[in-house]
């Protein structure tokens with residue numbers, strides 16, 4: 795059985811690295827991820843560990859994230875390179891591996907893909923992706939509907955969340971990451 799850091803250790807480390815607002819969001823993600831994991835038969839311990847660490851790099855300044863990417867040998871794809879808000883998930887997964895000793899690939903992938911999703915997401919990846927969007931601190935039009943769907947159908951709620959995010963990015967005139975499109979297509983194909 796994989797050994798994970800003790801939760802109080804994770805909590806303290808994350809509290810040190812994040813602003814109070816981001817820390818509160820993370821606590822919301824941990825609680826929501828646990829709830830979803832229990833409901834849909836996903837490993838609760840893995841869900842809580844991934845949730846604690848999902849935004850571990852989010853409050854690092856741009857320059858420091860770039861430095862880490864270089865140090866870790868991470869080369870961003872073209873779209874990620876142009877969207878600084880995507881960097882923290884890639885770097886965060888690497889911090890989880892190197893600094894927190896997480897070697898569970900499923901947990902690392904849940905952190906790595908929590909902003910974009912990807913084709914063929916595991917149950918754990920879906921739980922973290924969704925918990926990040928519907929935790930109690932989130933308020934945006936449609937969040938209640940996502941919370942409602944997440945009580946019945948994990949994959950259906952992930953699909954709806956992907957669609958809402960994709961539409962939002964398009965309305966903002968932003969670049970769509972191909973992983974988000976692939977995640978949506980994959981679920982649609984699976985369900986058709």
Ligand SMILES: [Fe+2]
Nearest residue numbers: 848849852909
């Ligand atoms: Fe994030």
Ligand SMILES: [Fe+2]
Nearest residue numbers: 819848849926
């Ligand atoms: Fe988050």
